[in-house]
Amino acid sequence: MVYEFRLPDIGEGVAQGEVVKWHVKVGDAVAEDQPLMSVLTDKANVEIPCPVKGRVVAIHAKEGEMVKVGGLLITFEAEGAPAPPRAEGHEAPPASPAPAAPPSAAAPAPSPGNDRVITTPSVRRRANELGVDLRNVKGTGPGGRITEADLEGFHRGGSAPAAPAAPAAPTPAPSSTGLAGRGASLPAPKVPVPVPSASAPGATVPLQERIPIRGLRRVIAEHMSVSKAHAAHYTYVEELDVSELVRVRERAKKRFEEKGVPLTYLSFITKAVVESLKEHPRLNAYMDDEKGEIVVCHYYNIGIATATPDGLIVPVVRDADKKSISNIAKEIEDLSTRGRVGKLSREELTGSTFTISSLGALGGLLATPILNYPEVAILGVHKIERRPVVQSDGGFGVAHMMNLSISLDHRAVDGYDGAQFIAAVKARLEDPHQLLLELR
Amino acid sequence: MTRALDVLVIGGGPAGYIAAARLGQLGRKATVVEKEHLGGECLNRGCIPSKALIHVSSTYRHLRDHGEEMGLPIAENSFDVGAMQRWKTSVVEKERKGVETILKGNGAEWIRGTASFTGPDRAVIESETGKEEVSFQAAIVATGGYHVALAGMEPDGKQILSAREMLELDHVPPRLVVLGGGVSGVELGEHYARLGSQVVIVEMMPQILPGIERDLVREVARTLEGMGIRLLTSAKAEGLRKEPAGVTLTVKTLTGTEEIPGDVLFMTVGKRPETRHLNLEVAQVALNVKGFPVVDDRMATSNPRIFAAGDFARPPMLAHKSYREGIVAAEAAAGLPTRWSHQAVPSVIFTVPEVASVGLTMADCEGKGITAREARFPYAALGRAHANHEEKGFVKLVAEEGTGLVLGVHAVGAACGDYISEAALAIEMGATVRDIAGTIHPHPTYGELLGEVALLWLGEPLHVAVRKSARGNP
Numbered sequence: 001m002v003y004e005f006r007l008p009d010i011g012e013g014v015a016q017g018e019v020v021k022w023h024v025k026v027g028d029a030v031a032e033d034q035p036l037m038s039v040l041t042d043k044a045n046v047e048i049p050c051p052v053k054g055r056v057v058a059i060h061a062k063e064g065e066m067v068k069v070g071g072l073l074i075t076f077e078a079e080g081a082p083a084p085p086r087a088e089g090h091e092a093p094p095a096s097p098a099p100a101a102p103p104s105a106a107a108p109a110p111s112p113g114n115d116r117v118i119t120t121p122s123v124r125r126r127a128n129e130l131g132v133d134l135r136n137v138k139g140t141g142p143g144g145r146i147t148e149a150d151l152e153g154f155h156r157g158g159s160a161p162a163a164p165a166a167p168a169a170p171t172p173a174p175s176s177t178g179l180a181g182r183g184a185s186l187p188a189p190k191v192p193v194p195v196p197s198a199s200a201p202g203a204t205v206p207l208q209e210r211i212p213i214r215g216l217r218r219v220i221a222e223h224m225s226v227s228k229a230h231a232a233h234y235t236y237v238e239e240l241d242v243s244e245l246v247r248v249r250e251r252a253k254k255r256f257e258e259k260g261v262p263l264t265y266l267s268f269i270t271k272a273v274v275e276s277l278k279e280h281p282r283l284n285a286y287m288d289d290e291k292g293e294i295v296v297c298h299y300y301n302i303g304i305a306t307a308t309p310d311g312l313i314v315p316v317v318r319d320a321d322k323k324s325i326s327n328i329a330k331e332i333e334d335l336s337t338r339g340r341v342g343k344l345s346r347e348e349l350t351g352s353t354f355t356i357s358s359l360g361a362l363g364g365l366l367a368t369p370i371l372n373y374p375e376v377a378i379l380g381v382h383k384i385e386r387r388p389v390v391q392s393d394g395g396f397g398v399a400h401m402m403n404l405s406i407s408l409d410h411r412a413v414d415g416y417d418g419a420q421f422i423a424a425v426k427a428r429l430e431d432p433h434q435l436l437l438e439l440r
Numbered sequence: 441m442t443r444a445l446d447v448l449v450i451g452g453g454p455a456g457y458i459a460a461a462r463l464g465q466l467g468r469k470a471t472v473v474e475k476e477h478l479g480g481e482c483l484n485r486g487c488i489p490s491k492a493l494i495h496v497s498s499t500y501r502h503l504r505d506h507g508e509e510m511g512l513p514i515a516e517n518s519f520d521v522g523a524m525q526r527w528k529t530s531v532v533e534k535e536r537k538g539v540e541t542i543l544k545g546n547g548a549e550w551i552r553g554t555a556s557f558t559g560p561d562r563a564v565i566e567s568e569t570g571k572e573e574v575s576f577q578a579a580i581v582a583t584g585g586y587h588v589a590l591a592g593m594e595p596d597g598k599q600i601l602s603a604r605e606m607l608e609l610d611h612v613p614p615r616l617v618v619l620g621g622g623v624s625g626v627e628l629g630e631h632y633a634r635l636g637s638q639v640v641i642v643e644m645m646p647q648i649l650p651g652i653e654r655d656l657v658r659e660v661a662r663t664l665e666g667m668g669i670r671l672l673t674s675a676k677a678e679g680l681r682k683e684p685a686g687v688t689l690t691v692k693t694l695t696g697t698e699e700i701p702g703d704v705l706f707m708t709v710g711k712r713p714e715t716r717h718l719n720l721e722v723a724q725v726a727l728n729v730k731g732f733p734v735v736d737d738r739m740a741t742s743n744p745r746i747f748a749a750g751d752f753a754r755p756p757m758l759a760h761k762s763y764r765e766g767i768v769a770a771e772a773a774a775g776l777p778t779r780w781s782h783q784a785v786p787s788v789i790f791t792v793p794e795v796a797s798v799g800l801t802m803a804d805c806e807g808k809g810i811t812a813r814e815a816r817f818p819y820a821a822l823g824r825a826h827a828n829h830e831e832k833g834f835v836k837l838v839a840e841e842g843t844g845l846v847l848g849v850h851a852v853g854a855a856c857g858d859y860i861s862e863a864a865l866a867i868e869m870g871a872t873v874r875d876i877a878g879t880i881h882p883h884p885t886y887g888e889l890l891g892e893v894a895l896l897w898l899g900e901p902l903h904v905a906v907r908k909s910a911r912g913n914p
Contacts, residue, residue, distance in 0.1 A: 008726060033728065047736050051729045118845065118870035124781040131777060143843040145870045260467070338775040343744055 003052050003078035007039070007067045016068045017046070019061045020215050028056045030076065037073070040215045054078035064214045119146035130155050131309060131340070216310045227373035230289060232410040235368040238422045242384055243400040245432045256326055266304070266358050267329035268432065269381055269425075274300045274320045275438050276424035277354060282413055283421050284353050286374040294376070294412045303352030303372055306336045314372060315339050316352045356381060369407045376412040377421075380405035402429075441573065445471045447773050448563060448576040449548075450555045450718070453480015454759040455582035455750025457539050458766035459773075464546025466774040471574075472548055473555040473565055478539040479532075480584055481751075482759040485604040488535055490624070491790060492528040493607065494631050498792050501634040501667075506829045519635065521611060528607070557723035560743050578745050578773035581725070581733070582766065583718065585711035585751035593619070593680045593707055599687050600680070600705045603628070612636055617689050617702035619677055620709040621648035623789050626660070628706065630791055633669050640670040640700050642691055647673055649789065653801055659833060659852040660791050672700075680705065713752045737780045738772040739765055747773050761785050784848075786864045788857035793833045796860035799848030799867045802838055811841040815897035817889055819853045821904055824884035830854035837863075837873065837893040844872035844898075855886035862890055873897045 007017060017039040024030055024037075036050040057075045061067045117134045123146055127134050130151070137154045139146035213221055242265075249263060256263040277284040277300060285296045300321040303314040315335035317328055338344050355372040358381035367380040382403040391397045404425065408418045428435040447463050449456045452474030460470035477484050496519070503514040543550055553567030562575045587602055589595060595602040601609075606628050614637065618629040621643025633639040641648060641664075648664075648671055649657045661671055678690040678697065686703045713732050720727065726734045726742040732755075733741045733748045741748050747769035748754075750762035764782060771778035786798035805812035819825040819833040833853020839846050849863035866876055877894035881887050895901050 033730070046726075046734070046742055049728055049734065116845075120869045121781075124779075128779045128781065129777050141870075143845060143870070143872065334775060337777075341738075341775075341777050343738075343740070343772070343775060345744055 001078050002057070003054065003076040004072060005036075005051055005074045005076065007069050007071050007073055008048070016066050016071075018215065018218075019063050019065050019067060019073075021063055022059060024050070024056050024059075024074075026056050026059055030054060030056060039067075052076050052078040064212055064218075117146065118144055119151075123148055123151055127151055216308075216313070220311050223373065224370050227371045231287070231371045231373060231376075233368070233371060233407055234410050234415070234418075235366075235405055235407045236415065236418050236422060237366045237403055237405045238426055240402050240404060240426050241389065241399045241430055242402045245429055246384065246400045248432045248436075256329075259326075261326045261330050262333050263326060264329050264332065265384065266332060266356070266360075266381065267325045268435065269358070269379075269429065270302050270304075270317065270320055270328050270332070270356060271325050272425050272428035272435055273354065273356065273379060274302065275428060275435065276421055278321070279424055280417060280421040282417055283377040283408070285376050285412060286353065287376060287409065287412060289374065297353040299353065301351050301353045303355035303375075304332055304335065305355060305357035305372075306339045308340045308342070310342065313339050313344070313349060314352060314355060315344055315348050316350065318351070355379070359383070366403055367405045369405060371407055371409055376409040377418075378407050379425075380407070442562065443572060443574045445469075445574045445576045446578075447471070447770075448473070448555065448574065448579040449582065450563075450579065451480065451582035451584055451750070451752070452478040452539070452543075452550065453582060453584050453750060453762065454482050455584075455752070455762035455766040455769070456480070456580065457543060458763045459580045459582060459749055459770040460548040461542050461546045462767050462770035463774060464548055466770065466776070468770075468774050470543075470546070470548040470770075472543060472550045473553055473567075474550065475552065475554045477536050478543070478550065479536050482762075483535050483539065484532060485607055486624075487759055489528045489532050489607045490603075490627060490631075492531045493524060494627060494790055496524050496527065497631045497634040501792070502829070510829060517636065521609075521635070525608070525610060554717065556717055556719040557725075558719070559722060560724045561745055563723075576745070578747065579723075580747045580749055580766070580769045580773055581718065581741075581752055582748070582750040582762070582769075583714040583752045585757055586714045586716075587708070588710055588712055589707045590619070590677055590709060593677070593705070595707050599682055599703075600707055603706075603708060606706050613703040614638065615686065615702040616640075616704060616706060617687065617700055618642065618706045618708065619689065620707070621645070621650070621671070621673065622708060622710065623649065625706065625708040626664070627790050628708075629669060630664060630667075633664070633667050638668065640672060640702065642672045642675050642677060642689065642700070644676050645673065649795070652789070652795060652797065653803075653850055655836075656795050656797070656850060656852040659793060660789075660795060663791070663793060663832065672698075711751065711757055715752070738778060739769040739780065740772055756785060756787065758785065758787055782868070784864060784867045786860050788860065790857065793830070793853045794855065794857050795852045796856040797848070797850045798860050798864045799846070800838055801848055801850060805838065805840075805847060810847070812838050812847055813841050813897070814838050815893050817893035817896050817901075817904065819889070821892070822884075822886070822889060824886055824888070825854065827884065828854065835889045835893050837876075837890075837897050839873045839897055844874055846871050846873060846876065849890070849893075851889070853886075853889075856889075859887045859890055862887065 020038040020040045022037050023035045030050045030053065032051065032053045033049045036048050039046050039048060054076045057077050059074050060072045067073060118139060119134060124134065126148065132151060132155055134146055137146050137150055140150050141147050245268060249265065249268065253263050281296050281298070284300060285294050288295050299319060302317045302320045304317060305312060305314050317331050320328060323331070335344065335348065352372065353375065355375055355378045357369050357378060361383050363382040365382060369378045369380040371378050382405070384400050384402045386398050387401040389397055389399045389401065404422060406418060406422055446469040449460050449470050449472045452472045456472055456474065457478060460472050463470040482488060500519050503512055504516065507514045551565055551567050553565055555563050555565045557563045558573070562573065563579070565572045565574055593600055595605065597605055603624050612632060612635045616629065616632050616637040616639045618625045618639060618641040621641045625641060626648055629639045629641050647654060647657050648661060664671060672691060672693060675691045675693045678692050681688040686701060687705050689700045689702065689705060691698050691700055715727065715731060723746055724743040725746055728734050733753060735741055735748050735753055739747045739749055739753060749765035749769040751757040753765055765780070768778050768780050784799040786796065789795040802812060802814050814836055816834050816836045820831045825831045830853070833851065835849065835851040835853065835856065837846070838848040846863065846866040849860060851860065873894045876890055877898055879891065881891035892903050896904060
């Protein structure tokens with residue numbers, strides 16, 4: 001019988017989802033409960049298992065397409081009817097547990113023979129911690145077994161991933177395709193034709209790779225374009241002497257670490273920002289472009305830009321003015337850990353009033369951050385390093401220096417106000433004792 | 441007044457209490473809501489009490505059948521069902537206390553009551569002290585499964601019994617009809633047959649213990665039939681008549697219709713995930729077509745705050761699988777990077793002879809396109825099996841041709857449920873047959889069987905068809 005499968009209501013009150021990936025293709029024989037597809041709704045990626053045993057007849061939604069709840073996704077030629085929801089006869093319930101591994105609803109498709117990852121439970125655990133997909137790691141042990149050293153080497157970038165299944169021959173699109181009938185006079189883009197290099201016999205690395213803009217990448221792309229198109233960005237950079245902050249943190253760090261609190265500079269900076277926002281509320285605001293109003297917020301929800309394997313997300317420390325530096329540190333740690341594995345709720349990812357973007361030890365000299373639209377300010381934090389400085393007595397010295405870059409929406413905040421705000425942040429971070437005295 | 445909880449754990453069975461313990465280790469606070477005793481079905485009306493009874497009845501039966509020959513004769517019916525029940529209860533109570541200690545030691549709170557969701561991050565807990573509204577950072581649902589019954593044959597506690605009541609009988613029913621030839625039907629049917637019941641096991645599938653390899657089942661079936669149990673397979677229950685003197689089950693077999701009289705009927709046709717009363721829709725937890733929640737490999741449901749574990753989450757419904765899922769769910773709820781990454785889930789059936797299985801069978805390999813080969817070593821070639829007068833059974837090793845990777849071990853015979861762990865480790869570790877053959881297995885133990893079957897697989901058998909007793913003590 002023909003079985004049509006529509007996008008079920010997968011919760012969170014969402015009305016539509018984006019097809020991220022199909023795990024099956026037309027013609028495939030499918031088993032009940034095998035992974036069928038991944039769907040992205042707002043922020044949650046949901047794996048949908050196959051509802052029937054049978055064969056895939058047609059797929060109605062392409063990867064990357066938005067589908068409404070109830071929208072037709074796939075048609076199966078099902079073997080018999082799907083299992084009835086309730087026990088009606090002797091046959092419905094499974095009478096005994098199957099001896100084999102459980103059909104995991106969202107595990108990667110059951111790997112055929114050669115895909116098997118041979119390793120140990122301890123290496124699997126470590127791989128989970130590092131977020132490494134072991135299928136990409138080449139094992140050097142007997143029978144291709146992945147050792148701890150193989151994993152660590154791969155993670156450090158020491159060994160190349162096992163050769164990915166490269167497309168057999170990357171064929172550039174014929175130059176006329178898609179342009180005919182739409183002004184064929186347009187010159188076709190020159191696509192380099194891959195020529196097997198004589199110097200690397202057997203090398204099949206394609207010269208180009210096309211990565212579809214999908215899922216989180218698409219959210220980021222749209223958000224950034226809207227921001228650049230609407231806000232009147234300008235960026236202001238200041239240099240800070242944070243030698244005293246470094247001393248204060250070094251002294252306190254160990255004590256807090258024993259309690260499990262990673263006392264980061266970011267937590268001090270967040271606190272200094274919040275205290276300074278209280279004096280300069282116009283920067284703790286967002287634009288309501290429809291009404292043509294600036295909405296000044298008297299609560300302090302600080303967005304923390306966080307890199308994840310899938311791309312940038314901005315989890316939010318809520319009511320940061322009511323939290324201590326160590327609590328902020330703990331919360332940022334928790335948010336970023338869960339953020340990296342895609343386990344933040346929608347609530348935790350929305351509602352910021354000001355955003356901080358820190359690249360930590362990596363963070364260069366200056367940046368021109370793009371506003372987290374519709375907010376009016378975003379602060380970029382750069383690395384702390386020792387630099388030669390002219391001291392107040394005219395002599396030379398060495399200090400711990402750090403730069404801050406702030407991007408502002410000139411429609412809401414003039415240069416003078418922005419500079420004053422940064423001066424306030426600078427004063428607090430250069431004299432952290434002042435910051436600590438301000439704490440409740 | 442809404443109380444803010446850290447992690448709400450619904451269900452205090454193997455998945456729930458282990459999740460609570462792991463959360464405690466991770467510095468999180470679990471609130472466990474359990475309506476009955478801690479330990480769930482496994483501890484209170486499943487694995488543990490049944491093993492306490494099965495151990496006694498199989499010891500009795502072994503001595504009854506072989507005692508005279510082995511020098512420990514035992515009188516017919518020299519068992520005491522009342523004492524057996526007291527023994528079982530003492531074991532269960534000891535274990536329950538143990539679980540309570542585990543929860544306390546990990547800072548978990550136990551509320552005796554039920555919970556149902558009132559929103560994606562809130563629930564109401566009903567207990568003796570009334571209703572309490574709570575919110576939670578995360579929730580782990582581990583409510584287990586419930587036993588289904590055929591329409592019109594629901595357990596009544598007198599003539600139609602559930603597994604729970606079968607474990608509490610204060611007498612041996614003269615005639616027992618078991619409806620459902622799955623694990624608990626066969627285990628408990630055999631238990632009462634050892635004590636003298638006339639037992640009929642009715643199974644709809646062509647073999648008892650569906651899902652287990654046929655040659656393993658054949659070995660068990662031979663023993664069951666040898667002690668007078670009637671196995672009716674490919675048989676469908678059509679109706680049940682209750683009479684003052686007992687019950688009569690009407691069964692349709694391949695050859696016709698038959699009436700099977702009995703004093704009691706044991707209803708054991710299967711389990712479903714316990715999703716009732718939880719209000720999962722409000723919690724935005726989606727279910728799949730089989731009624732299980734949709735979960736990812738971190739045991740997260742469609743609501744990222746809510747995780748599932750154990751029988752509630754997915755089959756197979758095995759306590760040791762539940763433990764592991766409890767750990768994964770707890771770690772995921774605490775925000776740790778974690779994943780279900782086990783290679784195989786072993787399973788054991790506590791019949792005599794015992795059945796144990798882990799990993800792939802030859803049929804599985806064929807389905808997956810893996811070239812594999814199987815070796816089979818008999819208990820009859822093992823010294824210890826003779827010493828214990830338990831010569832029935834065999835062990836099979838499935839390994840990949842060429843690499844020698846161990847893919848599966850399937851056994852029927854004494855103690856296989858214990859030594860199967862070594863096979864599970866081999867599979868998890870990616871061990872080869874040569875690795876097992878190169879490990880010294882102490883003599884004389886049942887564990888030697890794995891070493892021997894590995895040698896046999898390699899074509900280097902040293903003990904097949906040669907009785908150890910004939911070779912002297914090495």
